Amino acid sequence: MDTKTKLISAAEQLFDRHGFTATGMDKLTKAAGMSSRTLYKHAGSKTALITEVLQERHRRFQPLIEVDSVDALFNALEEWIRTESARGCLFLRAYGETGGDTPAITDAVLAYKARLYDKIKDIVAIETAEKETPELAEQILILYEGATAAAIYRGPEAIASAHKAALALLKQARS
Structure with a gap:
């Protein structure tokens, strides 16, 4: 593993576990096993x-949601939570901790969330055979998003409940 990959991996783990604000550069250097000079x-x-951590998270998560059904979308989220963690959306946590005042982070978050919404719009269009179902x-x-947040304290059951609700909404839209 190259130095940059090692750094991003260590940073993602620390940010996910402890938050962005609470994770100082000293913790990052120690976790990545490098000097502060190398880190910077x-x-x-x-x-x-x-x-970069958000981009890496997106790179790993995006393939899971390249699906064509609401059922598969929620199954992918449940699998992610089981294998990665149930600490909430790292993107929303980054946005919340920076207050939306850091343009680079805000841009990364909003771009990711826009892609997620576009993906859901595409899936809904396929499932309902309609072009516009905003x-x-x-x-x-x-x-x-609510299931992702509720999974923090409810576990994968929150995703299962949201999954059922989404399928019910979809069924209603089809009839």
């Missing part, structure tokens, strides 16, 4: 590192 050489700044897509997005 490869990361540039904490903001740049956070942005209200249903919005409802399923909210169930998806």
